[in-house]
Amino acid sequence: MVTAPRLQGDAEAVNVERMSAEIVQVEPEGVITSLPNNNIADAVGRLPSVSLERDEGEGKYIQIRGTEPRLSNVTINGINLPAPEVTVRNIKLDAVPADVVERIEVYKTLAADQDADAIGGTVNLVTKTAQDKPLYALSGTAGYNPLQNGYWRGGFDGTFGQRFGTNKNFGFLLGGTWDRTNRGIDDLEPSQTYGTLPSGQNIAYINSEDLRSYTYYRTRYGFDLGIDDRITPTMTAYLKGLYADFHDYGEAWVYTPNSGALTGTNSSQITFDHTGNWQYRHYIRRPDQQVFSFLTGARHDLKSDTIVYEFAASRGHNIGGQAFPTTYFQGPSGVTFAQNNSDPYRPRLYATDGTNGFDASQYGVSETDFYTYHATQLNYEGDASLAHNYATAGHPSTFSIGVRIRNSYSTQRQTNNRYTPSGASPFMLSSVLGTYTNPTYYNRTFAIGGQAFGPASSYNKILNAFEANSSAFVLDSVNAVSTEAQAFFNADERISAGYLEDVIYFGKFRLQGGVRFDNDATHFLANNVTANQDAQGNPLTPTVVPVRQDANYFNVLPSVALQYQFQLNSNLRIVYGRGIARPNIGDLVPATVVDPNQTPYPTITTGNPNLKPTKGNNIDVLVEHFFQPLGILQAGYFYKQLSDPIYPVATLIPNYNNTGKTYQQTQSINGPNASIQGFEAEWEQQFSFLPGILRGFGVNANYSYATSRVTFPADFDGGRTDHPHLDRMAPNNYNFNLTYDLGRFSSRFAISHNDASIAAYQWSASTGAANDPILGLKGPTGDNYFYPHTQFDVQGSYRVYKHLQVIASGLNLSNEVFGFYNGSGIYPVQREYYRPTVSFGLRWKLSGE
Numbered sequence: 001m002v003t004a005p006r007l008q009g010d011a012e013a014v015n016v017e018r019m020s021a022e023i024v025q026v027e028p029e030g031v032i033t034s035l036p037n038n039n040i041a042d043a044v045g046r047l048p049s050v051s052l053e054r055d056e057g058e059g060k061y062i063q064i065r066g067t068e069p070r071l072s073n074v075t076i077n078g079i080n081l082p083a084p085e086v087t088v089r090n091i092k093l094d095a096v097p098a099d100v101v102e103r104i105e106v107y108k109t110l111a112a113d114q115d116a117d118a119i120g121g122t123v124n125l126v127t128k129t130a131q132d133k134p135l136y137a138l139s140g141t142a143g144y145n146p147l148q149n150g151y152w153r154g155g156f157d158g159t160f161g162q163r164f165g166t167n168k169n170f171g172f173l174l175g176g177t178w179d180r181t182n183r184g185i186d187d188l189e190p191s192q193t194y195g196t197l198p199s200g201q202n203i204a205y206i207n208s209e210d211l212r213s214y215t216y217y218r219t220r221y222g223f224d225l226g227i228d229d230r231i232t233p234t235m236t237a238y239l240k241g242l243y244a245d246f247h248d249y250g251e252a253w254v255y256t257p258n259s260g261a262l263t264g265t266n267s268s269q270i271t272f273d274h275t276g277n278w279q280y281r282h283y284i285r286r287p288d289q290q291v292f293s294f295l296t297g298a299r300h301d302l303k304s305d306t307i308v309y310e311f312a313a314s315r316g317h318n319i320g321g322q323a324f325p326t327t328y329f330q331g332p333s334g335v336t337f338a339q340n341n342s343d344p345y346r347p348r349l350y351a352t353d354g355t356n357g358f359d360a361s362q363y364g365v366s367e368t369d370f371y372t373y374h375a376t377q378l379n380y381e382g383d384a385s386l387a388h389n390y391a392t393a394g395h396p397s398t399f400s401i402g403v404r405i406r407n408s409y410s411t412q413r414q415t416n417n418r419y420t421p422s423g424a425s426p427f428m429l430s431s432v433l434g435t436y437t438n439p440t441y442y443n444r445t446f447a448i449g450g451q452a453f454g455p456a457s458s459y460n461k462i463l464n465a466f467e468a469n470s471s472a473f474v475l476d477s478v479n480a481v482s483t484e485a486q487a488f489f490n491a492d493e494r495i496s497a498g499y500l501e502d503v504i505y506f507g508k509f510r511l512q513g514g515v516r517f518d519n520d521a522t523h524f525l526a527n528n529v530t531a532n533q534d535a536q537g538n539p540l541t542p543t544v545v546p547v548r549q550d551a552n553y554f555n556v557l558p559s560v561a562l563q564y565q566f567q568l569n570s571n572l573r574i575v576y577g578r579g580i581a582r583p584n585i586g587d588l589v590p591a592t593v594v595d596p597n598q599t600p601y602p603t604i605t606t607g608n609p610n611l612k613p614t615k616g617n618n619i620d621v622l623v624e625h626f627f628q629p630l631g632i633l634q635a636g637y638f639y640k641q642l643s644d645p646i647y648p649v650a651t652l653i654p655n656y657n658n659t660g661k662t663y664q665q666t667q668s669i670n671g672p673n674a675s676i677q678g679f680e681a682e683w684e685q686q687f688s689f690l691p692g693i694l695r696g697f698g699v700n701a702n703y704s705y706a707t708s709r710v711t712f713p714a715d716f717d718g719g720r721t722d723h724p725h726l727d728r729m730a731p732n733n734y735n736f737n738l739t740y741d742l743g744r745f746s747s748r749f750a751i752s753h754n755d756a757s758i759a760a761y762q763w764s765a766s767t768g769a770a771n772d773p774i775l776g777l778k779g780p781t782g783d784n785y786f787y788p789h790t791q792f793d794v795q796g797s798y799r800v801y802k803h804l805q806v807i808a809s810g811l812n813l814s815n816e817v818f819g820f821y822n823g824s825g826i827y828p829v830q831r832e833y834y835r836p837t838v839s840f841g842l843r844w845k846l847s848g849e
Helices: 009-019 040-044 459-468 477-487 692-696
Strands: 024-028 050-055 058-064 072-076 103-107 121-126 135-145 151-164 170-196 202-232 235-258 262-265 269-272 276-285 288-301 305-319 326-335 337-340 348-351 364-392 395-421 473-475 489-506 509-533 539-567 570-581 592-595 603-606 614-626 631-643 646-653 663-670 673-686 697-711 732-742 745-754 757-760 784-786 789-801 804-811 818-822 828-833 837-847
Touching (some): 009 103, 040 058, 040 103, 058 072, 058 121, 135 804, 202 262, 202 348, 326 459, 364 459, 395 477, 692 697
Parallel strands (some): 072 121, 603 663
Antiparallel strands (some): 135 837, 170 202, 170 828, 235 288, 276 326, 288 305, 337 348, 395 489, 539 570, 592 603, 614 631, 631 673, 697 732, 732 745, 745 789, 757 784, 784 818, 789 804
16 A cells, blocks of 8 residues: 655645646645735735735735626635625625635636636635644634824634544544734725806816725634544544624724815805815724635545535625714804816815814714624525546546535614704714824825824713703604614525536647536515605605515536646646526615615615626636646636626715715616636746756746726616626736745745726716816716735745744835725725835744654
8 A cells, every 4th residue: 555645735726726626726824824925805805817806904805807896706715705795695704814724715617516706706714724733733822003193903713623543533623713903094085077168168176075084993703613523444534614693893984075066166266155064973894794604524535436515504694894983063153165186186175264174172973873784694605516437438437416505594683773963963073073183194185284194082071061961962763763674684585506517638639518407496575675755755654565576597617628738747628618697695685775884985886676687708728837846827718798787876865864975886687798708827846957046046927918808788777888897806916026035044925916997887878078177088077996006025034943934024015005095096086095014923833743
């Protein structure tokens, strides 16, 4: 008998890529931890053709090959992971720590034995298992970010794994991680619009802007568990699990100048009349987002057959994560503003009449809202498969068959108790001030009287003042009923699937073909809410009618993959697969949810129960070469033809419900067709063939280009006949990592870039001609875009003694902006800055007999 240890790290990653019938990229644990990746999304974003939607300085959603997050699937050990935000399919991956997995696999193509929900691709997180050698590992880091008054971060993790018994049949591994990132954020959110001067000229201007100062204390922790037992030589039973919890806590202080009516413009400013005003609000965030996945099963490796059966339970929840307790203050009114637009990325409304918008004594409380929110998705999943090895005319072949059933139960609940003063303001902002300051807000661009950002309140003092003056407030019972009814839904979904697949080897060819059968049955319970009012126009308790809605569909999804080894270490791959992307639960539910604290505008989300799932035909051609001993060079073309694509369509509603604010109403619709195609390339190699110290250098680089075309429905309200890119598609993406590993020293320098991409379609052809510089696609009410993102990161380690390393890292050295704009970059609606974060730490790892 000859035995060999399992491949690990880079060797295992390359082996998975080489042996898979699908096109897959693999990122092992050592690569994940070699750069300052705060969460799984940050790590996945360094792989080819992957772009990120970021939030609060970290990656959040992944977008594969120019497709929106909904078109990709996330699994843990092959089991579908429910979203913490249960209204969407895409997984909020900043909830999962980066160091609780053994490797990340990103599948770019589909096979019959995979879940069908992956037009863009599948991210599979593989948890750790005990190896033949015992493993003991500990690490800890501490860091600092200089923004505002400076903030600290830190974390630690540890892993223990060992096999027991005479023949090491029983394996046990347990890992844990915890990190805390305290961070300040400077955020500017102008409200872009346009107006017409008496001369008839159209000009772009802002009628409001939020000066937002945040402080966050984000805590993330998780555990991974792996247990397996080789019960007999042919049978192995196992249990695998991952648990992650993310407390995205923080506070925000917001000063908002609102301009009056537009009066004119000159070379240096835009002017308004005397009807402007200042507002202030303070809200606290307490989202608790949790995911877990536990899988148990057994594998039988018989002479010609392999039998696998599994059962899994997964859960995602979000407590307090959609709307936040908020208190509003009304400030000075009758203000005459002008707009300084010398820097269009920092447009500034300033008072020309001497009004001090940072004078806390001029602000009286006008409203306070107490929200609660709870959403949960619970999945139960079972599957069984049989693979039979046989030979056809001397050619080795494997036929497999399998079934999988997943039941998903989703719920959402939200309440809001809104209180407004019954008369004059019961207390002033000046009476509830706290100790928080931001002396460097936006490099003092918006300073008034030498103060970079106005005084900030203490939320505890606000609560105490509210309690002391509770008799002076009136509960808005109409809003309470409306909020609870609009947010309520239950959704039950059962996905039943089966597949047939066969693979055959002949000479230098491998051919795999199969078909998957997918049936989805979904049942919703929600509310239709109709507003009521009396003869004077005052709101009355709304009419709430429960609504039940069913959705059913069945799909046959073929796939075929051909691999040709034209040289010893070189392959040609051609793959076709058909997949689907189910509508978001929140897009289907026939309900309306209003959220006043979302960005770049307060939002109104309306469901569309008639949405159909998106279907995609995917074609891939890839050439790859594997270097010895480790490394890869590959390049390929991909094409995706989409039917029934789902588009988020946004409409701006000025003065929504007489609030004086512009809200953004979003509803998803099916379009008739869309397509996306592109090119991707990857080069990973260690230059060990170079002489001397140069042999330590290496490179890990990738680049992708994508282009797409959208056709809007003929009856679309916006009347659009143009063909923009798909939403979330960033045309150019690249990562360049320069590596160095020699002796005791190891380092990585990384550049990551994502182009701008559409966040939501909101331009309407009824506004004006598409090429009009103000009224058109590139104007202030054009489509909403993410800004491009280019980030520099660095990390190095040095082994000081045996198994002990010191680590130093720098994150976001480029101080890259996050935000959105309308039409053109000169019309920002959100711009956030985070500044670089530096960290230092220790890592101890012992693996041996």
